[in-house]
Amino acid sequence: MRDYVCNVVRSHRCLCIFTVLQLTLMLSMLEVKLQIDQSPELQRPLTRVYLVTQLRELAWSPLFSGFAMGAMFYGYGLLHLPSKGPFGRFFSRLRSAGLAVWQQGSPVMLVPWTMKVAQNLSLFPCHMWQCLAKDAFLEADNCLLLVFLAVVLWNYLLILAIFSLVLAVRLNLQMMGARHIENGGNHELRAYVRGINELLGFEMIVLTD
Known part of the structure; x- marks a missing residue:
């Protein structure tokens, strides 16, 4: 089973990396919010957890991952232009120019995805700081447990984001070196x-x- 998975990853390397980038981006868009319910019928304040996201941002998220994948394609796909025919010389110059631009600027294509993930992950610490500043927050039921689970989830997302970025950069460097x-x-x-x-x-x- 392990060999089969490794062969699939090698055969569909770009697809696997796109899946990891897209999954990381979508998970970073899930904002964890903790709120205190101080209803009169409750004896003690109750901590509630909400997962908030915007469907519009989720719909646009594949564009960021797809743009980042451009760093993994030689000459941004211009290498596949035909080399024969009346426009063969023009296509050759276009392929050469595209390859030169890719060689120099392909890592820049990872910047929008990185900034988007970093922006989404930075919302959780800010929200957590605002919650902990409230006096009733620590007195609520299950407060510390939910805060601990939320922090663990955020740490896993941070590790996944770093792993995805390192994986994409490493493949880009390998293709440049090849x-x-x-x-x-x-x-x-x-x-x-x-x-x-x-x-x-x-x-x-x-x-x-």
């Missing part, structure tokens, strides 16, 4: 790489000394 191959004075390797680049119409593989 373009560069050490020459090592191997003339056959140089000829092979030159043939691949000529076939593609641009410098896809870079030989380093």
Whole structure:
């Protein structure tokens, strides 16, 4: 079972990373709110927990994850443009330009997703501080237990967010490094790489000394 899961992850690596990014973003949008119910019929104040989210933000959330996934695609997908035909030379220049821009600016595409997750996760400490500042909050039933569970949940979401970001950055760096191959004075390797680049119409593989 473990080998099967590993093979699925390797075969659908980008899909798995998108799923992790999207799941992390959606979970960060679930805002945990603790409120005190001081109804007259209650002997003691009662702590109530609410999970609040905005459906509009959830609907737009795949755009942030999809934009972040652009950091994992060579040249933002321009490599798949046709290399033959009347526009072959134009497409070759476009692929080369797209690859150069991706090489320099692809990590920037992770910034909107990171800022959105950080903004959502920062709401919980602010709300918790406001709740603890109230005198009736600590006197309510199940207050400390619910606060502890909410803090544990927030910590798990924070760890998941860091893990997702590290995973995306690591894959991006691996794809950048895959373009560069050490020459090592191997003339056959140089000829092979030159043939691949000529076939593609641009410098896809870079030989380093």
